[in-house]
Amino acid sequence: MSDKRPVSNPLALAVLSLLYERPMHPYEMATTLREREKAESIKLRFGSLYSVIDRLEQEGLIRAGERIREGKRPERTVYHITEAGSVEMRDWLRELVSTPVKEYPQFEAALSLLPGLPPDEAVEMLELRGELLDGMIEQIDARHEQAVNYGIPALFMIESDYRKQMLECERAWIRQLIEQMVEESWADIELLEGIPTWRQMHAEHNGGDE
């Protein structure tokens, strides 16, 4: 994450958000985040929860309050957000919303190394990806439909609406790429290399070394 935030783990932002709503103890945070399925859209590793909370406290963004105990359960520390914490949360959110950051989707990496695969295999894999994307899009649609039935407000579906849009976009792009590759229409565009050259390269390759 764009470091310079006192605590850069996205889990920290989620924690601040929760405590902005109301004070909670750590385990309740984890439970609430799970209930709301925030882990769908934010990378949350609950193994890091306690250390993130400690650091937030050290930075003065949250503050430990009462230590309560229910029954014979181990006592649990309730945390509150501080004024500095509210400021940090809003500032962080504003930045995330307003400023595109460079991210490195694995697929983009794959594309930039695509010549490492023989072209026919590449096409095959792209086709597979297209189908898998179809499935993922359908799933989101199904969930949306369900949500509408339950009367869940659209505000709470923004993230997955966004994801759906991106998936559809990727799918369209891939389909187009496949077409181009199958037609080998690149041969016209390229001066140095075309699909035939690419294929030949792999045919010649003696499988590396050793």
Place this chain on the structure above:
Amino acid sequence: MSDKRPVSNPLALAVLSLLYERPMHPYEMATTLREREKAESIKLRFGSLYSVIDRLEQEGLIRAGERIREGKRPERTVYHITEAGSVEMRDWLRELVSTPVKEYPQFEAALSLLPGLPPDEAVEMLELRGELLDGMIEQIDARHEQAVNYGIPALFMIESDYRKQMLECERAWIRQLIEQMVEESWADIELLEGIPTWRQMHAEHNGGDE
């Protein structure tokens, strides 16, 4: 990264790709990757280069060859890819191309926590993002034009073409979201909450605690 790969750092894949072309010593790998601007599309931290290479060697995916020295420079170890390495590289690439993985774009996280920002501020930030995206798209266009002039084949521009497509898609989605929010057209759709409720929530909030 989807762990279970013997070395999961994407830098490792880049290294395998390079050695699949020809043997190299570490520093040359770094230089070549920089020349080809692979760092644009793959998350490469060259601080990890040597440890990644060590692990690749331990896993038998690459093999240290001659140690050459030019002039009085420290001697450099030339590495070769092994058969196992070629296999791993192709398998990894196939997986990356064919199988969408769950990634966590920061913007998606932001969207899922959007209610943490007052709605008018949210709109403002979204507008800013839209403009920044415009700028990024223009930049890619400029680079593409230049590349065409230099006669660089389209094959080498796939990654950034993909990125451009995604950026345009995001921009379109954002514009649409802004429109909806400004019209407050959500009020019709939502049963529990509308923009007015959202706004009120923030007006009431006493700034957290302490």
Place this chain on the structure above:
DNA sequence: CCGCGTATACTCGTCAGCGAATATACGGAA
């Protein structure tokens, strides 16, 4: 031929991240 800026080629220490383990408590069945 001397000095210094830049390129070459690594090394190392720190630290966040996280999986997996731990330990206790509760509640219901038999």
Place this chain on the structure above:
DNA sequence: TTCCGTATATTCGCTGACGAGTATACGCGG
């Protein structure tokens, strides 16, 4: 009453990532 499965709540230790530092060598201007 006792057992056991599940929920509660947290700790710990390893490991990979990476920034920042280091040290030598080359080349070129003066």
